[in-house]
Amino acid sequence: MSEQKNETALSSDAAEVRAQKLKLLREKIGDVYPAHFHRTITNAELSAKYEDLAPDTETQDIVTVAGRVYSSRNSGMFMDLHDASGKIQIFSHKDITPEASRELLSLIDLGDIIGVTGAVRRTKRGELSINAREITMLTKTLLPMPEKYHGLADIELRYRKRHLDILTNEESKLRFQQRSKILSGIRRFMENDGFMEVETPMLHSVYGGATAEPFKTHHNTLKLDMYLRIAPELYLKRTLVSGLTDKVFEINRNFRNEGVSTRHNPEFTMMECYWAYADYEDIMDLVERLFAELAMSIHGTTEFAFGDKQISFAGPFKRVPMPDAVKDATGIDFLAIKTDEEARAAAKAAGFEVEKDATWGECLAFIFEEKVESTLIQPSHVTHFPKDISPFAKEVPGEPRLVERFETYCNAWEIGNAFSELNDPEEQRARMIDQLQQAHARGEKEKQLDDEFLDAIDQGMPPAGGLGIGVDRLIMLLTNAPSIRDVILFPARRHKND
RNA sequence: GAGAGCGUAGCUCAGCCGGUAGAGCAACUGACUUUUAAUCAGUAGGUCAUGGGUUCGAAUCCCAUCGCUCUCACCA
Numbered sequence: 023m024s025e026q027k028n029e030t031a032l033s034s035d036a037a038e039v040r041a042q043k044l045k046l047l048r049e050k051i052g053d054v055y056p057a058h059f060h061r062t063i064t065n066a067e068l069s070a071k072y073e074d075l076a077p078d079t080e081t082q083d084i085v086t087v088a089g090r091v092y093s094s095r096n097s098g099m100f101m102d103l104h105d106a107s108g109k110i111q112i113f114s115h116k117d118i119t120p121e122a123s124r125e126l127l128s129l130i131d132l133g134d135i136i137g138v139t140g141a142v143r144r145t146k147r148g149e150l151s152i153n154a155r156e157i158t159m160l161t162k163t164l165l166p167m168p169e170k171y172h173g174l175a176d177i178e179l180r181y182r183k184r185h186l187d188i189l190t191n192e193e194s195k196l197r198f199q200q201r202s203k204i205l206s207g208i209r210r211f212m213e214n215d216g217f218m219e220v221e222t223p224m225l226h227s228v229y230g231g232a233t234a235e236p237f238k239t240h241h242n243t244l245k246l247d248m249y250l251r252i253a254p255e256l257y258l259k260r261t262l263v264s265g266l267t268d269k270v271f272e273i274n275r276n277f278r279n280e281g282v283s284t285r286h287n288p289e290f291t292m293m294e295c296y297w298a299y300a301d302y303e304d305i306m307d308l309v310e311r312l313f314a315e316l317a318m319s320i321h322g323t324t325e326f327a328f329g330d331k332q333i334s335f336a337g338p339f340k341r342v343p344m345p346d347a348v349k350d351a352t353g354i355d356f357l358a359i360k361t362d363e364e365a366r367a368a369a370k371a372a373g374f375e376v377e378k379d380a381t382w383g384e385c386l387a388f389i390f391e392e393k394v395e396s397t398l399i400q401p402s403h404v405t406h407f408p409k410d411i412s413p414f415a416k417e418v419p420g421e422p423r424l425v426e427r428f429e430t431y432c433n434a435w436e437i438g439n440a441f442s443e444l445n446d447p448e449e450q451r452a453r454m455i456d457q458l459q460q461a462h463a464r465g466e467k468e469k470q471l472d473d474e475f476l477d478a479i480d481q482g483m484p485p486a487g488g489l490g491i492g493v494d495r496l497i498m499l500l501t502n503a504p505s506i507r508d509v510i511l512f513p514a515r516r517h518k519n520d
Numbered sequence: 521g522a523g524a525g526c527g528u529a530g531c532u533c534a535g536c537c538g539g540u541a542g543a544g545c546a547a548c549u550g551a552c553u554u555u556u557a558a559u560c561a562g563u564a565g566g567u568c569a570u571g572g573g574u575u576c577g578a579a580u581c582c583c584a585u586c587g588c589u590c591u592c593a594c595c596a
Contacts, residue, residue, distance in 0.1 A: 035565070036530055036547050095555045102556085113554075132546070145554065169531035169545050171557050176531085178588045190531090234595060280595045281521080290596070436596055492596050505589095516587065 036166040043129045044162045051126070054162045059137045061088040066107030072142055072150055080143040080153070087152060088137040088160060090189075091130060093170055098127040100151075103138065111151040112138050123157040132170070135161035181513055194508070197501045200320055201509055204497050207319045208273060208293055211312050217295055218267040222257035224250060224275065228470045230454075231255030231414075233461070235279040237288075238468075247468075250277035254294050255414070255488070256475040259443065262296045262486055263478045271295035273493065284505040285435060288514045291493040300487040301442040302415075302426045306403050309430055309438055309489065310337030313401060313496075320500050328433055328502055331399055339430070343406035344390050351393040356386045357421075382423060383408020398431035413453040414488075415441035437496055440489040447480045 047054045063071070063085050075081065089105035101112040114127055118140070130136060137158040144150050168174040173190035180187040180194070188195045209219065227246055229236045231253030239248050254272050261270050273293045282288060297304065317324045317335040324336040345356045352372055359365050365385040369376045374392060376385050386408050398404070406418055407427040415425035430438035444450050454471060461469040497509045507513035 039547060093557075095558045096553050097551095099553060100555045100558080111556085115554085145556095147554075147556070149554095149556070151554095166530050166546055171545065172532045174531070175533095176527095176588090178527085179531090181588085186531095232596085276596085278595065281593070283592095283595085284590085286595060292596080439596080490596085495596070 037164060040131055040164045047129055047159060047162060054159050056160060059088060059158060059160055062086045064107040065089065065105045065110045068110055069108055069150060075144045077144050077148045078146045081141060083142045084139065085142055086137060086139040090135050091132055094132060111149045112154050113151045114154040119154045123154060126157050126159060131163065133163040133167040181507055181515060184511055197503060197509060198511060200501045201497050203319060204316055204500060207316050211315055212271045212295060217269040217271045220261055220270055220272055222254045222272060226251045228472045230472045237277050237279050252276055252278050256472055258294055258296050259483055260475060260478040262298055263481050263483045268298035282514060285495060287506050287510055293491040293493050296486050296488045298484040298486045302428055302440055302487050305440040305487040305489045306428060310339055316500060328499055334400060340402040341405055342402065344386060344404050345406060347394045347404060348386060348389050352389060381410045383410035387411050396434045398434055401430060401432040403428040403430050413457045414444050416444050432499055435495050438489060438491045440487065443486045443488045445479065445483040445485055450479050451476050
């Protein structure tokens with residue numbers, strides 16, 4: 023007898039054992055990966071339906087559930103079965119579970135996906151359970167599950183093997199469920215506000231709409247070098263010219279060939295919208311309504327924690343012109359400074375190292391970034407940006423060095439960027455030529471003037487407010503995620519050879 | 521791109537002033553059978569990221585490479 027046991031004894035290597043069990047299962051029951059199985063209820067629905075079932079109570083209600091085995095106690099008599107919605111305990115006992123199903127139990131490993139049919143009851147200890155009458159193998163797994171108590175903790179593995187991260191880390195699962203909810207929340211908000219969603223090209227033969235390094239690619243048949251878009255802005259404005267709609271938006275990926283960090287992924291999601299006959303102040307209101315609504319949908323309130331900070335999305339947000347913010351922080355009054363040279367001197371005197379040829383506006387923006395940005399924890403709109411760093415925004419009346427632009431900051435991060443969109447064709451052309459020259463001076467040889475865009479603006483774009491929202495960062499805030507990689511399912515990673 | 525740190529069993533982690541590698545979970549063999557990270561006994565499992573070097577001897581010290589993390593730079 024003991025010899026026979028030795029012959030059938032399984033290897034102690036987890037992966038090998040599973041392969042052996044798979045073989046045994048195939049011999050015994052045939053199809054281990056059946057195509058058809060229909061559950062009658064999800065685990066969450068089950069919990070809700072039997073919420074009031076008292077402990078130590080049996081029902082005659084037969085249900086069929088399906089899910090992955092997460093843990094097993096008393097030699098498989100108790101198993102926790104998880105589906106995407108939640109968990110349910112499976113109880114198998116010789117008094118209720120037929121021989122065939124109990125035999126299957128010994129070939130079930132943690133992580134396997136099974137179906138279970140049986141009567142619902144609540145145990146003496148209060149655990150909602152199913153008395154297994156039939157157990158069906160739906161998917162035999164070949165790899166063991168990560169450790170059940172700590173889950174997958176290794177950060178590298180959590181990003182590389184996201185399926186294991188979500189399988190074992192509840193907060194990670196919740197975060198990606200919330201990401202989905204936030205995205206649909208943005209869509210719903212925009213549509214309810216009368217915006218029409220469109221899709222514009224991601225492959226551009228001329229890139230623009232932002233200052234960033236693009237990814238380069240090539241179209242074979244067209245024999246055309248192309249770029250993954252760095253921004254949808256120019257196409258969305260062309261859409262606005264078309265009269266298709268007065269309120270247009272797009273939610274999709276932008277690609278920027280820049281550094282990666284906890285706040286930067288090479289591909290990231292932006293929501294951009296353009297609203298005809300509105301200006302940047304209308305857009306500020308829109309941002310506040312949108313943020314408040316998203317916080318409500320995720321947290322049920324506009325107040326929430328990010329790390330050790332309390333964030334409030336209850337509007338109205340603080341609005342502060344950039345020159346005022348810089349003046350408050352440093353005492354430097356940029357509005358009183360007349361020339362680039364004076365601006366550089368003032369910056370230098372205050373201890374800031376600005377470029378030799380920095381303009382008045384560049385000095386102002388630089389000091390803002392150095393001194394003010396990190397202090398903007400509660401959501402704030404910083405308005406009145408310098409014109410020389412804002413090629414698509416209209417001038418502030420009476421102050422031609424500033425434009426009707428704002429950026430929304432929260433937790434010291436830039437989340438939103440918006441303007442009263444420039445629609446004067448001659449000025450737009452002049453500013454883009456100026457930007458192009460600057461890009462070429464920086465060595466960006468491939469940067470070209472977007473004639474098709476300028477041609478469309480010549481046709482007349484209605485006055486409009488425009489906005490871009492960094493959706494990943496907004497999701498980070500709302501889900502308390504310290505890294506952008508925590509809110510992107512499969513973040514960019516080097517290939518690992520091992 | 522620069523600096524700092526990390527990489528030990530399938531997973532979570534010890535070991536690191538050099539002396540042949542350890543625990544818990546998972547797995548295997550049993551016991552037990554209304555459990556909740558079930559419990560108990562036993563077994564097996566490691567090219568200590570990779571490649572060099574120093575040394576009688578390296579997971580441990582040195583160098584290089586790969587991967588990851590953090591900070592900074594570019595950017596949103």
